[in-house]
Amino acid sequence: MSTMRPERTAVILGGSRGVGRAIARYLAERGVTHLFIVFLEQVEAAESLTRELESCGVKVTSLQYNLGVAEDIQTMAERIRKLTSQIDYLVHCVALTTFKPLMRVRPNQWDLTMAVSTRSFVHVVQQLSDLMPRGSSVVAISSTGSQRFNANYGALGVSKSALESAVRYLAVELAGKEIRVNGVISGLLGGASLPLFPEIQEVVKQTLERTPSGRLGTPDDIAEAVYFLLTGASWMTGQHLILDGGFCLT
Ligand SMILES: NC(=O)c1ccc[n+]([C@@H]2O[C@H](COP(=O)([O-])OP(=O)(O)OC[C@H]3O[C@@H](n4cnc5c(N)ncnc54)[C@H](OP(=O)(O)O)[C@@H]3O)[C@@H](O)[C@H]2O)c1
Numbered sequence: 001m002s003t004m005r006p007e008r009t010a011v012i013l014g015g016s017r018g019v020g021r022a023i024a025r026y027l028a029e030r031g032v033t034h035l036f037i038v039f040l041e042q043v044e045a046a047e048s049l050t051r052e053l054e055s056c057g058v059k060v061t062s063l064q065y066n067l068g069v070a071e072d073i074q075t076m077a078e079r080i081r082k083l084t085s086q087i088d089y090l091v092h093c094v095a096l097t098t099f100k101p102l103m104r105v106r107p108n109q110w111d112l113t114m115a116v117s118t119r120s121f122v123h124v125v126q127q128l129s130d131l132m133p134r135g136s137s138v139v140a141i142s143s144t145g146s147q148r149f150n151a152n153y154g155a156l157g158v159s160k161s162a163l164e165s166a167v168r169y170l171a172v173e174l175a176g177k178e179i180r181v182n183g184v185i186s187g188l189l190g191g192a193s194l195p196l197f198p199e200i201q202e203v204v205k206q207t208l209e210r211t212p213s214g215r216l217g218t219p220d221d222i223a224e225a226v227y228f229l230l231t232g233a234s235w236m237t238g239q240h241l242i243l244d245g246g247f248c249l250t
Contacts, residue, residue, distance in 0.1 A: 010091065015037035016062065099195075129174060144186070152198050168238045180233070189218060
């Protein structure tokens with residue numbers, strides 16, 4: 001049963017796989033009627049999600065654009081404008097980086113990480129917030145590597161810190177329009193969402209040893225929290241929920 005008003009539209013940046021895909025499903029199951037799914041190159045993943053959600057009666061528009069390129073974001077925003085006059089929920093669920101020590105990150109790798117993982121968030125909000133009515137909501141997905149050292153995670157860790165800062169700035173700047181902006185800080189996720197990370201099995205082992213809840217997270221864990229931030233939490237803005245099974249406490 002829907003817990004929302006009819007005709008709800010969501011844009012999920014990075015919505016075709018992993019966490020974004022779980023968020024898309026979660027929103028579709030709870031009454032969002034039109035989903036825009038933005039992805040980079042894996043067409044089959046986007047198409048299979050589109051088929052799945054459309055068979056449940058949800059309208060899906062998949063959009064293949066490179067969010068690391070400013071002109072692509074502008075073109076994408078113009079296309080969205082032609083297809084809807086209102087966006088209720090906007091979720092940034094995209095990251096791209098090179099996993100290596102920060103001391104060895106090259107300028108082009110730094111720039112790519114920042115452009116895709118952080119700048120795109122601010123740029124998309126700039127381009128689309130005028131379509132967002134009072135009471136609408138934005139959520140960005142960060143990671144615990146923004147706050148503490150993870151080997152080989154330096155470039156993305158820095159960009160996630162900047163993403164969290166952008167959440168706070170945009171929350172204040174958009175508060176007058178009654179648009180809330182919040183974030184989720186996720187710990188390591190298991191299963192198919194394990195990142196392409198050097199020595200990932202050792203990272204998993206060490207993470208599990210230090211995680212009080214005794215398990216890695218899942219994309220559905222993140223989707224549940226995102227849904228809460230999007231549709232509930234009506235006096236909450238500029239804040240982050242940490243979902244890590246207690247890892248940061250140990
Ligand atoms: N997985 C984890 O353990 C974990 C932990 C903490 C935080 N997070 C965060 O959660 C978010 C999602 O992570 P994930 O593991 O679910 O990622 P993922 O499985 O790699 O999926 C990434 C999504 O973003 C899209 N994408 C990537 N680069 C893009 C670009 N330049 N332009 C447009 N779309 C682009 C991908 O499209 P294609 O399919 O076409 O490539 C895909 O839909 C990220 O912000 C990540 O930092 C993940």
